[in-house]
Amino acid sequence: xxxxxxxxxxxxxxxxxxxxxxxxxxxxxxxxxxxxxxxxxxxxxxxxxxxxxxxxxxxxxxxxxxxxxxxxxxxxxxxxxxxxxxxxxxxxxxxxxxxxxxxxxxxxxxxxxxxxxxxxxxxxxxxxxxxxxxxxxxxxxxxxxxxxxxxxxxxxxxxxxxxxxxxxxxxxxxxxxxxxxxxxxxxxxxxxxxxxxxxxxxxxxxxxxxxxxxxxxxxxxxxxxxxxxxxxxxxxxxxxxxxxxxxxxxxxxxxxxxxxxxxxxxxxxxxxxxxxxxxxxxxxxxx
Amino acid sequence: xxxxxxxxxxxxxxxxxxxxxxxxxxxxxxxxxxxxxxxxxxxxxxxxxxxxxxxxxxxxxxxxxxxxxxxxxxxxxxxxxxxxxxxxxxxxxxxxxxxxxxxxxxxxxxxxxxxxxxxxxxxxxxxxxxxxxxxxxxxxxxxxxxxxxxxxxxxxxxxxxxxxxxxxxxxxxxxxxxxxxxxxxxxxxxxxxxxxxxxxxxxxxxxxxxxxxxxxxxxxxxxxxxxxxxxxxxxxxxxxxxxxxxxxxxxxxxxxxxxxxxxxxxxxxxxxxxxxxxxxxxxxxxxxxxxxxxxxxxxxxxxxxxxxxxxxxxxxxxxxxxxxxxxxxxxxxxxxxxxxxxx
Numbered sequence: 001x002x003x004x005x006x007x008x009x010x011x012x013x014x015x016x017x018x019x020x021x022x023x024x025x026x027x028x029x030x031x032x033x034x035x036x037x038x039x040x041x042x043x044x045x046x047x048x049x050x051x052x053x054x055x056x057x058x059x060x061x062x063x064x065x066x067x068x069x070x071x072x073x074x075x076x077x078x079x080x081x082x083x084x085x086x087x088x089x090x091x092x093x094x095x096x097x098x099x100x101x102x103x104x105x106x107x108x109x110x111x112x113x114x115x116x117x118x119x120x121x122x123x124x125x126x127x128x129x130x131x132x133x134x135x136x137x138x139x140x141x142x143x144x145x146x147x148x149x150x151x152x153x154x155x156x157x158x159x160x161x162x163x164x165x166x167x168x169x170x171x172x173x174x175x176x177x178x179x180x181x182x183x184x185x186x187x188x189x190x191x192x193x194x195x196x197x198x199x200x201x202x203x204x205x206x207x208x209x210x211x212x213x214x215x216x217x218x219x220x221x222x223x224x225x226x227x228x229x230x231x232x233x234x235x236x237x238x239x240x241x242x243x244x245x246x247x248x249x250x251x252x253x254x255x256x257x258x259x260x261x262x263x264x265x266x267x268x269x270x271x272x273x274x275x276x277x278x279x280x281x282x283x284x285x286x287x
Numbered sequence: 288x289x290x291x292x293x294x295x296x297x298x299x300x301x302x303x304x305x306x307x308x309x310x311x312x313x314x315x316x317x318x319x320x321x322x323x324x325x326x327x328x329x330x331x332x333x334x335x336x337x338x339x340x341x342x343x344x345x346x347x348x349x350x351x352x353x354x355x356x357x358x359x360x361x362x363x364x365x366x367x368x369x370x371x372x373x374x375x376x377x378x379x380x381x382x383x384x385x386x387x388x389x390x391x392x393x394x395x396x397x398x399x400x401x402x403x404x405x406x407x408x409x410x411x412x413x414x415x416x417x418x419x420x421x422x423x424x425x426x427x428x429x430x431x432x433x434x435x436x437x438x439x440x441x442x443x444x445x446x447x448x449x450x451x452x453x454x455x456x457x458x459x460x461x462x463x464x465x466x467x468x469x470x471x472x473x474x475x476x477x478x479x480x481x482x483x484x485x486x487x488x489x490x491x492x493x494x495x496x497x498x499x500x501x502x503x504x505x506x507x508x509x510x511x512x513x514x515x516x517x518x519x520x521x522x523x524x525x526x527x528x529x530x531x532x533x534x535x536x537x538x539x540x541x542x543x544x545x546x547x548x549x550x551x552x553x554x555x556x557x558x559x560x561x562x563x564x565x566x567x568x569x570x571x572x573x574x575x576x577x578x579x580x581x582x583x584x585x586x587x588x589x590x591x592x593x594x595x596x597x598x599x600x601x602x603x604x605x606x607x608x609x610x611x612x613x614x615x616x617x618x619x620x621x622x623x624x625x626x627x628x629x630x
Contacts, residue, residue: 017422124298125305128607132565133583137309137599140587141316217431221569224433225584240434247437248445258434266429273425 018274093215101161109169375597384467405513
C-alpha cells in the first residue's frame with residue numbers, strides 16, 4: 001500500500017498539470033483548515049456602511065483585499081470559509097458515494113444472480129436521469145439545504161463507484177489468489193474485503209478524485225439554484241447566486257466565488273487525470 | 288435480433304415504470320398533506336377536503352393509488368398546475384421548443400468546433416497547440432456554467448452591448464408560431480415580407496450566449512474524445528498501410544481514419560443528451576430562457592408539485608426514449624454489432 005502511494009507520487013511529479021492541481025488542492029485544504037486564523041474577519045461579521053466596496057478598499061481603518069458584499073461582509077473571509085464548506089461537501093460526497101458504492105459493487109460483482117440484477121438495474125435507473133434533475137427531485141422532497149444537497153449529489157454519484165467496483169470484482173474473482181483463499185475456507189466477507197478490495201484501490205482513487213470535483217460542482221450548482229446551502233452559509237455557489245443582481249455594479253462579488261469553484265474543480269480533474277495516467281500505463285500510451 | 292429487441296423494450300418499460308413510481312412517491316414523501324399539495328389551497332373546509340381526497344383516490348391503499356396514477360399517466364393525464372390551472376402536458380408542449388432550439392444550436396456549435404479541434408490536437412500530439420487545446424478543454428469541462436454565463440453576459444452584453452441579456456427574441460416582434468423554433472418561424476414568408484430578416488437576426492442574437500454556455504461542456508467532452516479516438520485509430524495497421532501506399536496525409540486522415548475514429552465520438556455525442564438537460568436547467572435560469580429547465584425550477588420555488596411530478600416524468604421519459612433510440616441507431620450503423628446480433 002505504501003509503495004503504491006510512493007510510486008504514485010513519483011509518477012505524478014512528472015505530470016506538471018496533475019502536480020499543479022495537487023498543490024492548489026493542498027493550498028485550499030490549508031485555507032479551509034486554518035480559516036479562523038487566516039481570515040481577517042469572521043465570515044458573517046457586518047461592517048456598517050462598507051457596502052459593496054471594490055477589491056483593495058480602505059474603509060474607516062478596515063482593509064478589504066477582495067472588497068465587500070452587499071451587506072458589508074468581507075469577501076476574502078467568506079471565500080476562505082467557503083473553501084472549508086466546499087472541501088467538506090466534496091469529502092462527504094466522495095465518502096458517502098464511495099463507501100456505499102463499494103459495498104454495492106462488491107456485493108453485485110461477487111454474488112451475481114438476483115443481487116447483481118437488483119443493484120445493476122437500480123444504478124441504470126439512477127443514471128437514466130440527468131444528474132442535476134435527479135438531485136433537484138431529491139431536494140424537492142427533502143427540502144433545500146446543504147446537507148440534503150450532499151445526500152442528493154451522493155446518490156447521483158453512486159453508480160460511478162458501484163459500476164467501477166463491480167467490473168473490478170468480476171475481473172478479479174476468478175483469479176488464482178481468490179480461488180486459493182476460497183480453498184482455505186475464507187468466508188465471502190473476508191475474501192471481498194481482504195483479498196479483492198485491495199486490488200480495486202487504484203481505480204477507486206482515480207474515481208474519488210473525479211467524484212470530488214463533480215460533487216463540488218453539483219453542490220455549487222444546487223446552491224446557485226437556491227436548492228443547496230442557504231444564506232448566510234458562505235458557500236461559493238450560494239454566494240454567487242446572491243450576488244447576481246449586482247453583476248453590473250459589483251462584478252467581483254460574482255467573479256471571485258465563480259473563479260474559486262473553477263479552480264478547485266479544475267485542480268481535482270487535473271489530479272484525477274494524472275492519477276489515471278499514472279495508474280494505468282495503457283491509457284497513458286494511448287492518449 | 289428479436290430477442291434483443293424484446294429485452295431492450297422490457298428494459299425501457301421497467302425503467303419508465305421505475306421513474307413513474309419515483310414521481311408517484313415524490314408527492315407522498317414531501318412533508319405536508321398531498322391533498323393540499325395537489326390542490327394548492329390552504330384552509331379548505333372539511334367537506335370539500337374529504338370530497339377532494341375521495342376524488343383523487345387518496346383514501347385508497349397505496350398500491351391502488353399507484354395503479355390509478357399509472358392508468359392516468361398511460362392515458363396522458365399528467366395532472367394540472369396548481370398555479371396556472373393548465374394541464375402539465377400543455378405547459379410542457381408550450382416550453383419544449385425553446386429548450387429544443389437552444390439544445391440543437393448548442394450541440395451544433397459544440398460539434399462543429401470540437402471535432403476539428405480534436406483532430407488537430409491528435410495530429411499535432413504533444414505540440415504547444417495540443418497542450419493548449421487540451422488545457423482549454425479541461426477548463427471548459429470543469430467550468431461552473433452558471434458562472435460562465437454571467438461572465439459572458441458581463442463582457443458581451445454589459446461592456447460591449449452586442450447581445451441581449453435574456454429572452455428569445457426582441458419584444459417588438461410577434462412571430463406567428465408554427466414550429467415554436469424561433470429561427471425557423473422567423474423565416475416564414477409572411478414574416479419576411481413584413482419585417483425582412485430582422486426577426487431572424489434578433490432570434491439568433493438571443494440564442495448566441497445561451498448556446499455558447501450550454502455548448503461549453505459538450506465541446507470539451509467531444510474534443511477530448513475525438514483526440515483520444517483519433518490517436519488510437521492513427522496507430523492502427525491499416526493507417527500505416529494507407530500511408531505506405533503513398534496516399535496523401537489529407538486522404539489518410541479524412542477518409543481512412545475519420546470514419547472509424549468517429550464511432551466513439553458519436554456515442555459520446557449521444558450521451559451528452561442527458562447532461563444537456565442538466566445544463567439547460569442552469570442556462571435557462573441565467574438567461575430567463577422560457578424553456579423546460581426554467582419551468583421546473585420556477586415550479587419548485589412555487590411549490591407547484593403536480594408540475595414537478597409531471598414535468599420530471601416527461602423529461603425522464605424523453606431522455607430514456609432518446610437514449611434507446613440512439614442505441615438502436617448505433618447498432619444499425621455499426622455493421623460489426625449488427626452482424627453479431629443477427630447471428
